[in-house]
Amino acid sequence: MHITSLKEVVDGTEWQLRLDLAAAYRLVAAYGMSDLVFTHISARIPGPEHQFLINPYGLLFDEITASSLVKVDQACNKLSASPFPVNPAGFTIHSAIHEAREDAGCVLHTHTRAGIAVSCQQAGLLPISQQSTFVLPSLAYHGYEGIAIRDDEKARLQASLGSSKFLVLRNHGLLTVGRTVADAFLSMYTFENACRIQVDAMSGGQPLTAVDGRILDGMAEVYNTVTVGQGSALVWPALLRKLERMDPTYKN
Numbered sequence: 001m002h003i004t005s006l007k008e009v010v011d012g013t014e015w016q017l018r019l020d021l022a023a024a025y026r027l028v029a030a031y032g033m034s035d036l037v038f039t040h041i042s043a044r045i046p047g048p049e050h051q052f053l054i055n056p057y058g059l060l061f062d063e064i065t066a067s068s069l070v071k072v073d074q075a076c077n078k079l080s081a082s083p084f085p086v087n088p089a090g091f092t093i094h095s096a097i098h099e100a101r102e103d104a105g106c107v108l109h110t111h112t113r114a115g116i117a118v119s120c121q122q123a124g125l126l127p128i129s130q131q132s133t134f135v136l137p138s139l140a141y142h143g144y145e146g147i148a149i150r151d152d153e154k155a156r157l158q159a160s161l162g163s164s165k166f167l168v169l170r171n172h173g174l175l176t177v178g179r180t181v182a183d184a185f186l187s188m189y190t191f192e193n194a195c196r197i198q199v200d201a202m203s204g205g206q207p208l209t210a211v212d213g214r215i216l217d218g219m220a221e222v223y224n225t226v227t228v229g230q231g232s233a234l235v236w237p238a239l240l241r242k243l244e245r246m247d248p249t250y251k252n
Helices: 011-032 087-101 113-120 130-138 153-161 182-201 219-226 236-246
Strands: 039-044 050-055 071-073 106-110 139-142 166-169 171-177
Touching: 011 106, 011 182, 011 236, 039 087, 039 182, 050 087, 071 106, 087 106, 087 130, 087 153, 087 171, 106 182, 113 166, 113 171, 113 182, 130 139, 130 182, 130 219, 139 153, 171 182, 182 236
Parallel strands: 139 166
Antiparallel strands: 039 050, 039 106, 050 071, 106 171, 166 171
């Protein structure tokens, strides 16, 4: 499969965003959070137009490159030449969030077994792990309305998410919102692990010990401390080095 490089076609800001987003797709695949071609990550291009990049529908996440990402507007018009369509459900979800949230630089959605399992549980994510304590202070839920292809669901999705960074899509999966691609990826990595830990803990058949609710207060400050003030920027360069060792073709 040959995709013409856009490195010399788009401006530097867009190219860097394409590199980061392609890296996120590869990392989601590497960490076992992909679902063939059926989930999506988007990154908003800076500016007032609400244009964003999303995956070419039909490529596996470990095939996606910076140049293969599709640029669309809020009406799902393709703004860069691409032989690939855009996932209709992906566009509905991501366009809704990019439209409503100026801080939504990246939106990441998964269909993992653990994430869906927790989304089906009435109590949702439980405060039983250190990982969950980073998620719960900014967690919201959205009820299942079928595959997200109807425009009228957008307003309800926006209302459910509100200002939260983490969203459980009931009976469906997980979603994170970040100012940067790195933010959204690290949030999803933590969210996914919290769900995996919960499913594993519940499978043991023993009573679970909950974290003291008072610990959830001030977690943003704690997060800043444990990442030495760098947030996701602490780990993102290391993840890019990992990709460089594994397969640097994401940069094509």
